[in-house]
Amino acid sequence: MQEFDQAADRFSALTRAVRSGIDTDPANGAVVPPINLSTNYSFTGYAEPRGYDYSRAGNPTRQVFADAITALEGGSGTVITSSGLSAVTTAVLSVVTAGARVAIPHDAYGGTWRLFDNLARRGYCELHTVDFTAADTAAARLAELQPDLVFLETPSNPLLRITDLTRMSAAAHAAGALVVADNTFCSPLLQQPLSLGADLVLHSTTKYINGHSDMVGGSLTAATPQLAEEISYFANVYGCTGGAFDAYLGMRGLRTLHTRMRAHQENAAAVVEVLLAHPAVRAVYYPGLPEHPGHELAARQQSGFGAMVSFELAGVAEVKQLLPALHCFTLAESLGGTESLISHTATMTHAGMTEEARKEAGITDGLLRLSVGIEATEDLVDDLRTALDAVI
Numbered sequence: 001m002q003e004f005d006q007a008a009d010r011f012s013a014l015t016r017a018v019r020s021g022i023d024t025d026p027a028n029g030a031v032v033p034p035i036n037l038s039t040n041y042s043f044t045g046y047a048e049p050r051g052y053d054y055s056r057a058g059n060p061t062r063q064v065f066a067d068a069i070t071a072l073e074g075g076s077g078t079v080i081t082s083s084g085l086s087a088v089t090t091a092v093l094s095v096v097t098a099g100a101r102v103a104i105p106h107d108a109y110g111g112t113w114r115l116f117d118n119l120a121r122r123g124y125c126e127l128h129t130v131d132f133t134a135a136d137t138a139a140a141r142l143a144e145l146q147p148d149l150v151f152l153e154t155p156s157n158p159l160l161r162i163t164d165l166t167r168m169s170a171a172a173h174a175a176g177a178l179v180v181a182d183n184t185f186c187s188p189l190l191q192q193p194l195s196l197g198a199d200l201v202l203h204s205t206t207k208y209i210n211g212h213s214d215m216v217g218g219s220l221t222a223a224t225p226q227l228a229e230e231i232s233y234f235a236n237v238y239g240c241t242g243g244a245f246d247a248y249l250g251m252r253g254l255r256t257l258h259t260r261m262r263a264h265q266e267n268a269a270a271v272v273e274v275l276l277a278h279p280a281v282r283a284v285y286y287p288g289l290p291e292h293p294g295h296e297l298a299a300r301q302q303s304g305f306g307a308m309v310s311f312e313l314a315g316v317a318e319v320k321q322l323l324p325a326l327h328c329f330t331l332a333e334s335l336g337g338t339e340s341l342i343s344h345t346a347t348m349t350h351a352g353m354t355e356e357a358r359k360e361a362g363i364t365d366g367l368l369r370l371s372v373g374i375e376a377t378e379d380l381v382d383d384l385r386t387a388l389d390a391v392i
């Protein structure tokens with residue numbers, strides 16, 4: 001068995017993540033850490049547990065995955081949860097007490113908004129929505145609200161608005177709040193919110209981290225050992241931890257995240273060129289474009305612009321012409337997998353919002369969102385261009 005773990009400090013976070021758990025199997029020297037499906041672990045004797053006792057509380061397969069994410073996010077510890085939303089649940093229920101004031105983005109991920117809305121309706125917290133992309137107004141609002149928890153998400157969905165994590169974390173801390181950041185759209189490779197001031201960072205590992213659209217999972221990483229201990233305790237208390245098989249799939253995906261992300265981003269940049277050049281396209285939303293209002297901020301706080309791209313056609317009639325003409329973009333929700341996807345925001349991901357709320361969030365009936373996959377660039381470009389030509 002390699003003494004990799006002992007020597008790990010001199011390796012980069014990326015190498016430590018790729019090699020998490022490699023050649024650490026004492027039984028057989030399995031190079032890839034085996035999946036530990038066992039529910040329970042034997043005690044060596046009276047009151048002598050080994051490292052693990054029961055898989056809800058702790059599981060070796062989940063730990064390998066957690067260690068890799070901790071390395072990439074630069075945190076002190078990670079809990080692997082059963083979904084991205086159960087990571088949000090763990091974060092909130094670990095740090096919030098009855099009557100706490102919570103501030104979330106006005107355009108938060110729909111499931112996140114629904115979770116907080118339900119908690120507020122049941123009296124567990126007092127909920128406030130804030131436009132964190134308007135930094136000055138948002139900072140003043142936080143000073144006035146004095147929230148206990150500030151939840152940030154950047155880039156936002158579907159318009160890819162950018163929030164200044166450093167500025168908003170500082171404003172939240174000054175107001176006495178703890179900061180949680182949803183880093184799903186960037187993955188830990190493109191953005192590390194803990195280094196910008198967040199206290200907790202979470203992922204829907206369902207998306208880029210797993211990257212193959214074949215499991216649902218989440219992660220929650222803490223900046224300090226004390227917070228890491230608390231979230232780990234409460235994830236077990238609330239029963240939010242993830243299954244071993246899902247952790248295995250997530251870890252298998254994570255080992256290639258950096259190579260996939262490179263291909264995703266190259267393809268996204270090529271797709272954006274097609275969209276910009278086509279007369280059927282009314283607007284393109286992509287933080288890599290210099291005219292995007294969050295471009296400079298994204299260039300500063302992210303190490304890449306990601307592979308999520310939204311664009312607008314004139315209306316529903318044009319959307320209905322485009323969709324059947326596409327063959328390399330599947331009409332489906334979710335994101336971050338190897339396959340390219342297209343979704344119609346108003347009738348799919350944001351169908352739960354009222355028409356008025358959609359209008360307020362800037363979501364028109366002609367808005368489409370792409371999760372650009374890792375297929376051959378020329379195929380994606382040709383497919384999209386040909387389909388756009390079918391829009392008259």
Ligand SMILES: *Cc1c(COP(=O)(O)O)cnc(C)c1O
Pocket residue numbers: 083084085086109111112153157182184185203204205206207216217218
């Ligand atoms: C998908 C998603 C979630 C929720 O994650 P699940 O794994 O679906 O529970 C949270 N935040 C963002 C930004 C997401 O895209």
